[in-house]
Amino acid sequence: MIVVRNLMTLVAALLAAIATPVAAQDSLPPAPYAYNQLPDAAQEALAQDLMETLRCLKCQSQSIADSDAPMAGDMRHQVRTRIAAGEDPEAIRAWLVARYGDYVSYAPTVSETTWPLFAVPLLLILLGGIILWRRLRARA
Amino acid sequence: MKRWTLWVPLALFLLFFVVAAYQLTQPKDEFIASTMIGQPLPEFDLRPASADRPGLTTNDLRDGKPRLLNVFASWCIPCIAEAPQLEALRRQGADITAVAIRDRPEDVARFLANYGNPYSKIGADDLSEVQLAIGSSGVPETFVIDGQGIIRHQHIGDIRASDVPMLMQKLAEAQ
Numbered sequence: 225m226i227v228v229r230n231l232m233t234l235v236a237a238l239l240a241a242i243a244t245p246v247a248a249q250d251s252l253p254p255a256p257y258a259y260n261q262l263p264d265a266a267q268e269a270l271a272q273d274l275m276e277t278l279r280c281l282k283c284q285s286q287s288i289a290d291s292d293a294p295m296a297g298d299m300r301h302q303v304r305t306r307i308a309a310g311e312d313p314e315a316i317r318a319w320l321v322a323r324y325g326d327y328v329s330y331a332p333t334v335s336e337t338t339w340p341l342f343a344v345p346l347l348l349i350l351l352g353g354i355i356l357w358r359r360l361r362a363r364a
Numbered sequence: 365m366k367r368w369t370l371w372v373p374l375a376l377f378l379l380f381f382v383v384a385a386y387q388l389t390q391p392k393d394e395f396i397a398s399t400m401i402g403q404p405l406p407e408f409d410l411r412p413a414s415a416d417r418p419g420l421t422t423n424d425l426r427d428g429k430p431r432l433l434n435v436f437a438s439w440c441i442p443c444i445a446e447a448p449q450l451e452a453l454r455r456q457g458a459d460i461t462a463v464a465i466r467d468r469p470e471d472v473a474r475f476l477a478n479y480g481n482p483y484s485k486i487g488a489d490d491l492s493e494v495q496l497a498i499g500s501s502g503v504p505e506t507f508v509i510d511g512q513g514i515i516r517h518q519h520i521g522d523i524r525a526s527d528v529p530m531l532m533q534k535l536a537e538a539q
Binding site: 249252281282284294298299301302320321322323324325327328 | 394396397398399400437439465466467468471490491492493495496497498499501502
């Protein structure tokens with residue numbers, strides 16, 4: 225019985241070793257600048273700042289700096305090569321926003337749809353101030 | 365001060381609570397649509413992704429004939445599911461070009477041998493550069509390109525049998 229058990233364990237271990245993952249994954253090596261920093265530290269810092277505020281399109285709750293998805297690697301490669309070529313980080317962001325919409329950028333912007341996010345807190349502070357002022361005046 | 369005003373904060377909170385609870389129960393839209401519809405294709409010149417089909421350049425896609433541009437990969441499982449629909453589109457007269465994302469020639473050849481080859485040209489996009497430049501965020505996606513190389517329509521995800529007439533219609537509109 226024990227021999228059979230051991231044999232089954234061995235077979236299971238062998239199967240596990242040769243199993244191919246079901247999840248789709250490509251077989252190409254990562255893009256040159258997916259996991260390599262730029263030689264120029266100042267340029268790398270610019271690239272890092274930008275990559276932390278760009279959304280990974282495959283894994284939508286992560287930035288491309290955080291993600292190991294191959295597409296995020298290709299996006300990092302693109303960001304780093306463009307910055308190495310002297311392109312302005314905000315121009316790269318604008319290029320991506322022109323292709324994927326505001327969704328691709330984590331940097332908050334005031335726009336037609338987002339202005340209430342900025343206006344409402346100001347209005348609430350104003351309202352609170354007015355109430356406080358009236359209370360204090362009534363007490364005096 | 366009137367009595368009812370005491371209830372205003374609670375009412376506001378309940379309103380917020382109901383809106384938040386409703387939104388949390390709604391399914392999230394995972395698709396990120398390209399904002400390049402109506403825009404010209406970027407300039408590219410891709411090497412062949414497989415030995416038996418030529419590569420793909422922007423010039424191939426602005427010779428006056430509308431085409432489909434399928435973004436696929438041999439490692440993409442939904443791409444297998446849409447293969448019969450691409451074949452159906454080809455049989456109905458669609459010219460289907462493709463970009464293979466991050467793929468080795470031998471893997472593309474094996475994929476095409478297994479699931480059919482409806483493509484007239486296949487370019488290899490090893491760094492996802494064309495994919496990023498046209499605002500595609502995954503595989504498979506299918507773009508309708510008009511004869512002037514302008515992107516007219518984006519279909520996200522695998523093509524179902526029910527999408528075939530719609531894509532033929534979009535191709536006809538792109539004349």
